[in-house]
Amino acid sequence: MSTLLNLESVSIELSGNRIVDQLSLSLAPGDIGCLLGPSGCGKTTLLRAIAGFNPVSSGKISLHNKVVSSNSMQLATEKRNIGMMFQDFSLFPHLTVEQNIRFGIEDWSQSEQEQRVKELLLRIDLNGYQKRYPHELSGGQQQRIALARALAPRPQLMLLDEPFSSLDAELREILAHDVRHLLKEENITALLVTHDQQEAFAMADKAGVMYSGQLLQWETPYELYHEPTHELVADFIGRGVLLQGEVKEHKLHSAFGVIEHDDIKNHPNMQVNFLVRPDDIVLNKNSAMKAIVVGKGFRGSHYLYTLELSDTSRVLAVGPSHQPLNDGATVGIDVDFDHLVVFDASLCELPD
Amino acid sequence: MSRGTLLLFAVAVLIGLPLIVVALSLLNPQWDILAHLWQTVIPEYISHSLILLVCVGLGVTVLGVSTAWCISQYDFPGWRYLSWGLLLPLAMPAYITAYTYTGLLDYAGPVQQLIRDLFNVSIGDYWFPNIRSLAGAVFVLCVVLYPYVYLITRAAFMQQSTAAFESARTLGAGSLKSFWRVAMPLARPAIATGVTLALMETLADYGTMEYFGVTVFTTGIFRTWYGIGDAQGALQLSALLLIFVIVLIMVERYSRRRARFYQQRSSNRTPQRRPLKGWRAGLASFICWLPVVLGFLIPASQLLWWSVEKSDIWLEASFWVLTGNTLWLGLLAACITVLLALWLAYGRRRHPTRPLRAAITLAGMGYAIPGIVIAVGLLSPLAWLDHQLIAASKWLFGMNPGLIFSGTVIALLFAYSVRFLSVSLQTVSSGLEQITPQMDDSARTLGASGRRILWKVHLPLLKSPLLAALILVLVDVMKELPATLVLRPFDFNTLAVRAFEMASDERLADAGPPALMIVAVGLIPVMMLSRALRNKSIKTGD
Numbered sequence: 001m002s003t004l005l006n007l008e009s010v011s012i013e014l015s016g017n018r019i020v021d022q023l024s025l026s027l028a029p030g031d032i033g034c035l036l037g038p039s040g041c042g043k044t045t046l047l048r049a050i051a052g053f054n055p056v057s058s059g060k061i062s063l064h065n066k067v068v069s070s071n072s073m074q075l076a077t078e079k080r081n082i083g084m085m086f087q088d089f090s091l092f093p094h095l096t097v098e099q100n101i102r103f104g105i106e107d108w109s110q111s112e113q114e115q116r117v118k119e120l121l122l123r124i125d126l127n128g129y130q131k132r133y134p135h136e137l138s139g140g141q142q143q144r145i146a147l148a149r150a151l152a153p154r155p156q157l158m159l160l161d162e163p164f165s166s167l168d169a170e171l172r173e174i175l176a177h178d179v180r181h182l183l184k185e186e187n188i189t190a191l192l193v194t195h196d197q198q199e200a201f202a203m204a205d206k207a208g209v210m211y212s213g214q215l216l217q218w219e220t221p222y223e224l225y226h227e228p229t230h231e232l233v234a235d236f237i238g239r240g241v242l243l244q245g246e247v248k249e250h251k252l253h254s255a256f257g258v259i260e261h262d263d264i265k266n267h268p269n270m271q272v273n274f275l276v277r278p279d280d281i282v283l284n285k286n287s288a289m290k291a292i293v294v295g296k297g298f299r300g301s302h303y304l305y306t307l308e309l310s311d312t313s314r315v316l317a318v319g320p321s322h323q324p325l326n327d328g329a330t331v332g333i334d335v336d337f338d339h340l341v342v343f344d345a346s347l348c349e350l351p352d
Numbered sequence: 353m354s355r356g357t358l359l360l361f362a363v364a365v366l367i368g369l370p371l372i373v374v375a376l377s378l379l380n381p382q383w384d385i386l387a388h389l390w391q392t393v394i395p396e397y398i399s400h401s402l403i404l405l406v407c408v409g410l411g412v413t414v415l416g417v418s419t420a421w422c423i424s425q426y427d428f429p430g431w432r433y434l435s436w437g438l439l440l441p442l443a444m445p446a447y448i449t450a451y452t453y454t455g456l457l458d459y460a461g462p463v464q465q466l467i468r469d470l471f472n473v474s475i476g477d478y479w480f481p482n483i484r485s486l487a488g489a490v491f492v493l494c495v496v497l498y499p500y501v502y503l504i505t506r507a508a509f510m511q512q513s514t515a516a517f518e519s520a521r522t523l524g525a526g527s528l529k530s531f532w533r534v535a536m537p538l539a540r541p542a543i544a545t546g547v548t549l550a551l552m553e554t555l556a557d558y559g560t561m562e563y564f565g566v567t568v569f570t571t572g573i574f575r576t577w578y579g580i581g582d583a584q585g586a587l588q589l590s591a592l593l594l595i596f597v598i599v600l601i602m603v604e605r606y607s608r609r610r611a612r613f614y615q616q617r618s619s620n621r622t623p624q625r626r627p628l629k630g631w632r633a634g635l636a637s638f639i640c641w642l643p644v645v646l647g648f649l650i651p652a653s654q655l656l657w658w659s660v661e662k663s664d665i666w667l668e669a670s671f672w673v674l675t676g677n678t679l680w681l682g683l684l685a686a687c688i689t690v691l692l693a694l695w696l697a698y699g700r701r702r703h704p705t706r707p708l709r710a711a712i713t714l715a716g717m718g719y720a721i722p723g724i725v726i727a728v729g730l731l732s733p734l735a736w737l738d739h740q741l742i743a744a745s746k747w748l749f750g751m752n753p754g755l756i757f758s759g760t761v762i763a764l765l766f767a768y769s770v771r772f773l774s775v776s777l778q779t780v781s782s783g784l785e786q787i788t789p790q791m792d793d794s795a796r797t798l799g800a801s802g803r804r805i806l807w808k809v810h811l812p813l814l815k816s817p818l819l820a821a822l823i824l825v826l827v828d829v830m831k832e833l834p835a836t837l838v839l840r841p842f843d844f845n846t847l848a849v850r851a852f853e854m855a856s857d858e859r860l861a862d863a864g865p866p867a868l869m870i871v872a873v874g875l876i877p878v879m880m881l882s883r884a885l886r887n888k889s890i891k892t893g894d
Contacts, residue, residue, distance in 0.1 A: 153798065
């Protein structure tokens with residue numbers, strides 16, 4: 001399979017601190033990748049290195065199989081044909097919408113420029129805004145103009161640094177879909193950095209979690225959610241808790257009793273932590289297994305309950321919105337794992 | 353440090369040179385000279401300076417805070433006009449205001465003439481305050497310098513969260529009590545900043561003190577230098593004056609730092625102006641009109657009167673040569689300082705190292721340093737340089753090139769750069785701050801080279817701050833008196849010097865046209881300032 005962006009054990013050091021540590025990943029043409037992670041994990045630094053703003057201290061970054069960054073060379077940003085969108089949009093305040101979008105394509109012929117501006121403005125639904133100035137636009141409109149400006153030169157790779165973080169939650173989700181649609185239409189490969197997993201799920205074909213400079217998993221969002229290969233990924237993505245248990249003769253022994261599952265039929269015997277998502281727990285008043293409601297949060301379409309099991313460990317469960325359960329109530333539960341994800345307890349390194 | 357930063361550092365230090373020369377003379381006190389000065393003039397200088405500082409400090413506080421409070425809180429007839437009218441005295445250099453009041457209140461002036469005519473008395477029969485006195489100097493400085501306090505305090509009052517003031521009122525404190533217990537304490541750092549700025553101008557004033565015959569450090573330095581020809585004595589007096597200035601700078605820095613703590617995040621809601629009616633509206637109008645009338649309308653009218661009286665001066669070619677000279681000198685100085693400021697500001701943005709930042713801070717101190725001190729601090733190193741050059745030139749070419757540095761416009765331009773660099777540095781830096789590093793990065797990802805970023809992004813965005821800096825420096829150079837008097841080449845005059853000379857010759861009316869010219873040009877930045885304030889208040893919805 002051809003790759004457009006390829007990172008081979010890239011390390012980045014800034015003023016003596018190792019920010020990114022031997023990180024590898026690749027993106028196929030047209031794919032949208034997403035780096036998730038808490039602030040300070042090095043994701044923005046990595047993005048800036050791909051753009052050519054930060055040097056790499058070891059490893060290689062290549063575009064279309066051509067090395068653009070290594071410890072011995074660094075191609076200038078303006079020669080990489082990379083588009084980048086910044087957290088604060090960074091539109092040029094003294095230029096109109098049209099002039100902003102034209103900034104990167106001024107070496108094109110006049111008619112080509114005009115056509116490209118028109119085409120992009122139609123796509124982002126802002127045709128007629130050519131003569132406006134950035135400060136006359138709303139946050140969401142500025143965001144779309146910034147995207148159009150970055151897209152105009154048809155970059156081979158688009159980098160997006162927390163592109164929606166300055167917008168409110170509602171707008172964020174709409175725009176995430178719009179941006180994905182636009183990138184797909186233009187068939188542009190993109191790498192997005194965010195700390196918001198909803199954004200990642202809405203946008204990405206491939207995603208990974210970064211933790212102190214390392215990439216923990218690089219797969220589809222579905223796999224990241226359902227089949228995390230690392231406890232930190234399980235903890236960061238989606239809601240869920242890790243419970244203690246023991247695998248004995250290919251069966252899981254825990255507060256839920258004994259569970260058989262395909263996912264552990266070849267698993268060796270050991271103490272484990274296993275992931276329980278709210279959708280693994282089904283409320284069933286006829287069930288023999290009981291739990292006590294110790295907390296609930298109204299979510300509109302449903303309630304999210306915190307349940308305490310017989311061994312005082314706690315799990316999350318979803319219940320219908322119209323018949324709430326009270327604190328202290330005893331409920332019956334069934335456990336139904338689509339995926340059973342277990343981690344070796346002796347290697348546990350969850351942060352507190 | 354790279355070679356580029358080293359050069360930046362060197363230039364920044366060079367701009368700080370006069371300050372360093374004067375400060376170093378503090379470390380190397382000439383005890384015999386000091387002892388002599390101490391026995392003769394210093395106690396008088398110190399007591400006069402302290403009286404001026406205390407009285408002007410109190411005066412500008414009362415005028416500045418009361419007007420700022422009325423304009424920021426109340427709705428009364430004319431407050432909109434007054435809100436910028438109160439800035440007009442900024443266009444008047446103190447010495448020009450001093451000339452106009454002398455013309456009005458002296459024996460021969462219209463006021464005393466009226467008294468004599470009305471009561472049929474003659475000179476000596478009645479008591480009338482002498483404007484050319486310490487008290488007169490306090491009066492003139494108060495009405496000229498209060499806008500510093502007004503400007504900063506008004507901004508502080510408007511920024512104060514309405515919540516603080518309103519909660520005080522819901523807690524049962526009346527309007528007056530809320531003012532003293534909440535608004536004033538919150539604005540105190542801002543007031544202190546404004547007052548220290550006014551006091552720095554007070555210490556730096558030469559023209560008013562000389563004309564009113566008030567002996568202070570600036571006039572003393574001038575006299576020691578020219579009258580007695582004692583360079584060392586002048587340097588020692590400058591160093592003493594510098595101590596006063598440094599104390600003020602420290603107070604100002606301290607209060608600015610505190611001001612940041614006191615600044616609260618202002619809510620979107622703008623404070624509701626309370627409408628005033630009846631005698632309250634009258635009182636507020638009186639409080640705000642008084643300083644405008646005293647600080648601008650009366651002096652400006654007197655200048656106009658003189659200019660009409662001496663209308664023939666406007667037709668003299670020599671007057672327009674003088675005006676041209678002044679504008680040319682001001683523009684040249686403005687271009688130099690703005691280019692320097694641009695270069696230093698970019699250097700600091702690119703290499704924000706500690707030594708470079710410190711050197712740039714030093715270079716930006718000039719505005720606080722009295723012009724006469726800068727002149728004295730500059731003359732000795734320039735004279736030394738000239739002597740070396742003359743010696744070298746005689747030895748090499750057998751000819752005397754004359755005083756290339758100290759005897760030409762170069763010395764003047766150097767002094768103006770030292771004194772006014774901070775004006776342009778502040779303006780340019782705040783313009784540069786609006787260009788975020790991300791903007792550069794965006795341009796780069798769009799394929800723009802460094803030069804294209806400069807031409808297409810930076811220069812268009814810096815255009816108005818650069819223009820503003822040019823105008824500010826131009827006007828400051830036109831008003832500048834003491835450094836110009838000391839450093840100007842033989843037979844070279846500016847409008848300010850001409851006005852000073854005419855006034856010193858007791859030909860006040862002849863000082864009118866050049867003074868009016870200075871004030872007219874000085875009105876440009878005041879108008880820019882009031883427009884900037886108005887735009888800001890429109891943006892915040894006030």
